[in-house]
Amino acid sequence: MDKENLRKSLLKIRRAMSAAEAEAKSKAIFENLKKQAAYQSARAVLVYADFDGEVQTGRIIADLEQRGVNVYLPLILSDTEFVPCRMTKNVQKNRYGIDEPVPCETAPKASGKIDLAICPGVGFDRLGNRLGYGKGYYDRYLSGETCYKIGLAYEAQIVAALEDGPDDVAMNCVITEKAVYGACG
Numbered sequence: 001m002d003k004e005n006l007r008k009s010l011l012k013i014r015r016a017m018s019a020a021e022a023e024a025k026s027k028a029i030f031e032n033l034k035k036q037a038a039y040q041s042a043r044a045v046l047v048y049a050d051f052d053g054e055v056q057t058g059r060i061i062a063d064l065e066q067r068g069v070n071v072y073l074p075l076i077l078s079d080t081e082f083v084p085c086r087m088t089k090n091v092q093k094n095r096y097g098i099d100e101p102v103p104c105e106t107a108p109k110a111s112g113k114i115d116l117a118i119c120p121g122v123g124f125d126r127l128g129n130r131l132g133y134g135k136g137y138y139d140r141y142l143s144g145e146t147c148y149k150i151g152l153a154y155e156a157q158i159v160a161a162l163e164d165g166p167d168d169v170a171m172n173c174v175i176t177e178k179a180v181y182g183a184c185g
């Protein structure tokens, strides 16, 4: 299946999930995430505000904040680029309807500020290859970055094998409600 058709079929599955199922599975994914060394030791974390049926991150953000970890959310700069932005109480909706902190302290590429990036995805394989929405936002930000990369997904988003394109940045591990694929620290 080509990338575009694979995206469509995976998004259809994700969007068909009931609210109760998404809630229960997101909770289980958070429990699996909490056990990982890379999560426990991170001091500055890039995480996303979930939309469109992505694995929920509310619990993760609350846990990080409560532990005094610096939390950054993507601030969309263009159709292909974001910069992590330190979370504040002031938020506004970006072009996708997702909350972003404004104004904020940014963590540009090569700033070395982020030690863990928690990434959403449309699909993943067990080796950590990631399929996004098709704009390469995460590939662009993460290329050349040495931070730890964790993908969050429902088991239904795991596929046998994804193409590892030249610009694609793989995750160190992928966490679902059922398993942890790869090494999370």
Ligand code: ADP
Pocket (backbone or CB within 6 Å): 130, 131, 132, 133, 134, 135, 136, 137, 138, 139, 140, 143, 165, 167, 168
């Ligand atoms: P996604 O990762 O969102 O599924 P793709 O991997 O298909 O999307 O990437 C979308 C486009 O962005 C592709 O044309 C890809 O080559 C381009 N791209 C991704 N990362 C970079 C990068 N670091 N530099 C330049 N182009 C990039």
Ligand code: MG
Pocket (backbone or CB within 6 Å): 130, 131, 132, 136, 139, 167, 168, 169
């Ligand atoms: Mg990609």
